[in-house]
Amino acid sequence: xxxxxxxxxxxxxxxxxxxMSLRNLVHCxxxxxxxxxxxxxxxxxxxxxxxxxxxxxxxxxxxxxxxxMAILLTRSGETPDKSVxxxxxxxxxxxxxxxxxxxxxxxxxxxxxxxTMAPAPHATVKNIGDVLMTxxxxxLEIIALMLTAAMIGAVVIAYxxxxxxxxxxEGIPIPPRDSLLPPPSPTGEKA
Amino acid sequence: MTPxxxxxxxxxxxxxxGFAGAVTRRHAILVxxxxxxxxxxANLNLIAFWRFGPNPEALTGIIFVLFSMAxxxxxAAVGLALVIAIYRHKKTSNLDEVKELKG
Amino acid sequence: MFxxxxxxxxxxxxxxxxxLPEAWGPYVSPLICIAFILSVFPGLFALxxxxxxxxxxxxxxxxxxxxxxPFGFLQFAADGVKALIKEDVVxxxxxxxxxxxxxxxxxxxxxxxxAVLPFGKNMVLADYDAGLxxxxxxxxxxxxxxxxxxxxxxxxxxxxxxxxxxxxMLSYEIPLILxxxxxxxxxxxxxxxEIVKHQDHYTFGLAHWHxxxxxxxxxxxxxxVASLAESNRTPFDLPxxxxxxxxxxxxxxxxxxxxxxFLGEYLGMFAIAGxxxxxxxxxxxAPFSCLTWIPSYVWFLGKLLGIVFVFIWIRGTLPRLxxxxxxxxxxxxxxxxxxxxxVVAGIWxxxxxxxxxxxxLVCSAILAAAYAMLGLGLMQNQKLGKRVxxxxx
Numbered sequence: 001x002x003x004x005x006x007x008x009x010x011x012x013x014x015x016x017x018x019x020m021s022l023r024n025l026v027h028c029x030x031x032x033x034x035x036x037x038x039x040x041x042x043x044x045x046x047x048x049x050x051x052x053x054x055x056x057x058x059x060x061x062x063x064x065x066x067x068x069m070a071i072l073l074t075r076s077g078e079t080p081d082k083s084v085x086x087x088x089x090x091x092x093x094x095x096x097x098x099x100x101x102x103x104x105x106x107x108x109x110x111x112x113x114x115x116t117m118a119p120a121p122h123a124t125v126k127n128i129g130d131v132l133m134t135x136x137x138x139x140l141e142i143i144a145l146m147l148t149a150a151m152i153g154a155v156v157i158a159y160x161x162x163x164x165x166x167x168x169x170e171g172i173p174i175p176p177r178d179s180l181l182p183p184p185s186p187t188g189e190k191a
Numbered sequence: 192m193t194p195x196x197x198x199x200x201x202x203x204x205x206x207x208x209g210f211a212g213a214v215t216r217r218h219a220i221l222v223x224x225x226x227x228x229x230x231x232x233a234n235l236n237l238i239a240f241w242r243f244g245p246n247p248e249a250l251t252g253i254i255f256v257l258f259s260m261a262x263x264x265x266x267a268a269v270g271l272a273l274v275i276a277i278y279r280h281k282k283t284s285n286l287d288e289v290k291e292l293k294g
Numbered sequence: 295m296f297x298x299x300x301x302x303x304x305x306x307x308x309x310x311x312x313x314l315p316e317a318w319g320p321y322v323s324p325l326i327c328i329a330f331i332l333s334v335f336p337g338l339f340a341l342x343x344x345x346x347x348x349x350x351x352x353x354x355x356x357x358x359x360x361x362x363x364p365f366g367f368l369q370f371a372a373d374g375v376k377a378l379i380k381e382d383v384v385x386x387x388x389x390x391x392x393x394x395x396x397x398x399x400x401x402x403x404x405x406x407x408x409a410v411l412p413f414g415k416n417m418v419l420a421d422y423d424a425g426l427x428x429x430x431x432x433x434x435x436x437x438x439x440x441x442x443x444x445x446x447x448x449x450x451x452x453x454x455x456x457x458x459x460x461x462x463m464l465s466y467e468i469p470l471i472l473x474x475x476x477x478x479x480x481x482x483x484x485x486x487x488e489i490v491k492h493q494d495h496y497t498f499g500l501a502h503w504h505x506x507x508x509x510x511x512x513x514x515x516x517x518x519v520a521s522l523a524e525s526n527r528t529p530f531d532l533p534x535x536x537x538x539x540x541x542x543x544x545x546x547x548x549x550x551x552x553x554x555x556f557l558g559e560y561l562g563m564f565a566i567a568g569x570x571x572x573x574x575x576x577x578x579x580a581p582f583s584c585l586t587w588i589p590s591y592v593w594f595l596g597k598l599l600g601i602v603f604v605f606i607w608i609r610g611t612l613p614r615l616x617x618x619x620x621x622x623x624x625x626x627x628x629x630x631x632x633x634x635x636x637v638v639a640g641i642w643x644x645x646x647x648x649x650x651x652x653x654x655l656v657c658s659a660i661l662a663a664a665y666a667m668l669g670l671g672l673m674q675n676q677k678l679g680k681r682v683x684x685x686x687x
Contacts, residue, residue: 002194002197005194005197005198006197009201012201012205013204013205016205016208016209016228019212019224019228020208020209020211020212020216020221020224020225020228021212025218025221028224029224032224032227032228035228036231039205039234039235042198042201042235043235043238046239046242047242048238048242048252048253048256050253051234051238051253051257051260054257054260055234055260058260058261058264059227059231059260059264062264063263063264063267066267066268066271067223067227067271070220070271070274070275071220073275073278074220074274074284075278076218076220083217084216084217084218085215085216085217086214086215086216086217087287089215091214092211092214092215093211095210096207096210096214097207099206099210100203100206100207103203103206103207104203107199107200107203108196108200113193113195113199114195121241121242121248123250123253127250128250128253128254128257131250131254132254139254139258143258143261143262146261146262146265147265150265150268150269151265151268153269153272154268154269154271154272155272157269157272157273157275157276158272158275158276160279
C-alpha cells in the first residue's frame with residue numbers, strides 16, 4: 001500500500017503546488033485538473049471507488065472546465081508581466097506554515113486517532129443508494145434545492161443585459177435604390 | 192507512521208498548498224482554485240477517517256463527501272459567475288484593484 | 295461445442311496465464327486483455343475509416359477510394375504511412391508542452407473507457423460495481439484535451455472551435471447520462487455485466503432487450519443522438535467541420551498528432567456505441583433464442599458495426615446543425631424528454647407485467663405527446679415559409 005500511495009500523493013502535491021505557483025493561468029488550471037485526478041486515484045486506493053469516479057466526473061469533467069472558461073471569459077489567458085503575488089503575501093506564507101505545522105503536530109501526536117486498522121470496507125453502490133434514500137434523504141433534498149438555487153443564481157449574476165443602443169445600431173441609412181444601379185446606357189441597349 | 196497518519200499528512204499538505212495560493216495570488220480565479228484545493232483536502236481527510244476508522248459500514252464518510260462535492264461544485268459555479276460579473280464591471284480581475292465597495 | 299467457441303478467448307487467457315507463476319497472474323492477465331483491446335479496436339478503426347469513406351461516397355453517388363488494395367480496402371495503410379511521414383509543424387507561438395500532450399490526453403480517457411465494456415460472456419476487463427459511472431466520468435475527461443488542443447495552438451479559430459466543442463459536449467452529456475439513468479433505475483445496478491444479464495431472458499423467442507420497451511426505445515434514440523454529439527459527428531460537427539472552421543481545434547496539428555486525434559475520435563465513437571449496445575441493445579445477447587449458438591463476441595461486434603453503419607448513414611444524409619440550434623436541441627428538447635423518460639420508466643415498472651398492453655399504450659402515448667409538444671415548442675421561433683428579402687424588390 002505505501003509505495004503506490006506515496007507516489008500518487010507526491011504527484012498530487014506537486015501538481016497542486018504547480019497549480020498555485022505558475023504564472024500562466026491556463027497552466028494553473030491544467031495542473032489543477034492533474035491534481036484532481038491524483039486525488040481521485042488516492043480515493044480509489046482507499047477503496048472508495050464511487051467517490052473516486054464522482055470526483056473525476058464532477059471535478060475534472062466540470063469544475064476544471066468551468067475554471068478554464070472563466071479564465072478565458074475574463075481575458076486572463078496570457079502570461080502576466082507584473083508580479084503575480086498580492087501585496088502582503090509574506091504574511092500569507094507565514095500563516096500557511098503555521099497552519100501546516102499545527103495540523104501536522106496534531107496528526108502526529110494525537111492520541112485520539114484509531115490505532116487499529118479496520119478491514120477494508122466494501123461500499124457497494126447499492127448500500128450507498130439505500131442509505132441515501134433512507135437515512136440521508138433530507139440532506140439529499142436540501143442539496144437538490146441548493147443546486148437549483150446555485151444554478152439560477154449563477155445565471156442571474158453573470159447574465160449580460162442588453163447593451164444600450166448606440167448610434168450605429170439605429171441603422172446606417174440605406175441609399176436609395178437607383179444609386180446602386182449602373183448608369184443607364186445612352187441608347188437604352190443592353191450593355 | 193500508520194497509513195491513516197500518512198493520509199492525514201497528505202491532506203494537511205494539500206490544504207496548506209491551497210491556502211497558500213488563496214492568500215498569496217493576485218488573480219481572483221486563483222483564489223477560487225485554492226479554495227477548491229482546500230475543499231478537496233477536507234474530502235480526503237473525511238475519506239481517510241472513513242477508511243481507517245472503527246465503523247466503515249455506516250458509510251457516513253462517503254455520504255458526507257458526496258454532499259461536500261455537490262456543494263463545492265455549486266460554490267465554484269457561483270464564485271466564477273461573481274468573478275465574471277466583477278470583471279465586466281471593473282474591467283480587471285486583479286484583487287488588489289477591486290477593493291472599494293462603491294460600485 | 296458452441297459454448298466452447300463462445301468462451302474461447304477466456305480459456306485462451308487462462309491457458310496463457312497458467313504458464314506463469316501464481317503471483318504474477320493478477321498482473322499479467324489484465325495486461326493480456328489490454329493487449330487484446332489495443333489490437334482489436336484500432337484494427338476496427340482502420341476498417342471503419344475505409345468503410346466510412348466508401349459508404350459516404352456511395353451515398354453521394356460516387357465511388358469511395360478504390361485504388362489502394364482490393365476495392366480500396368488498404369486505404370488505411372496508405373493514410374497511416376502518410377500521417378507518419380508528414381512533417382510535424384508546430385506553430386511558433388504555440389505552447390509546446392500543452393500542444394504535444396493534447397492528443398495523448400485525448401487517447402488516455404478514451405482507451406480507459408474500454409475497460410468496463412462487456413465484449414462477450416465473461417469478457418469484461420474491469421468489472422466495477424459502478425462501471426457505468428466510471429465510463430461516463432472518464433468520457434467526460436475528454437473535454438480537457440479538447441481545450442488543451444484548441445488553446446495551445448494560439449489560433450483564434452482553434453480556440454473558438456474548442457470552446458464550441460466543449461459547450462456542445464457538456465450540453466449533450468446531460469441527456470446521455472439521464473437516458474443511461476433510466477436503464478440503471480430499471481435494472482437496479484450500475485454494473486454493466488449485470489445490465490446485460492438483465493436483458494438475457496427470452497419470451498416467445500424474442501429477447502428482453504431494453505430497446506423493446508417504450509422507455510427503452512426513447513432512451514435509445516436519445517442516447518444515439520447524444521452520442522453523435524459527444525463524438526462530434528455530423529449533424530453535430532460544427533466544431534470541426536471543414537467548411538465552417540477549417541478543422542476547429544485540431545487545425546494546427548499535422549502528421550502523427552492529427553492521426554492520434556482522428557484515432558481518439560473514432561475510438562470514442564466505438565466506445566460510446568458499445569455502451570449504447572450494452573445498455574439498450576442487450577450487449578452480447580442474441581435477439582432470438584434460436585440464434586444463441588452464435589458466439590457472444592460476434593453479436594457484440596455485429597451490433598457495433600450496425601450502429602457504426604447507422605452513424606455513417608446519418609453523416610451522409612443530414613445537414614449540419616448551427617450552434618444555437620444544437621444548444622436548443624440539447625437543453626430545450628432532449629433534456630425534458632430524458633427527464634420525462636425517467637418518469638415513464640417508473641410508470642412502466644409500477645403498472646407491472648399484468649397490464650401488458652395497457653402499459654405499452656400509456657407509456658407510448660405520454661412519450662409521443664411530449665415529443666410532439668416539445669417539437670412544436672421548439673419550432674415556434676422558426677420563420678418557415680417563403681423567404682423574404684428586405685432590401686430588394
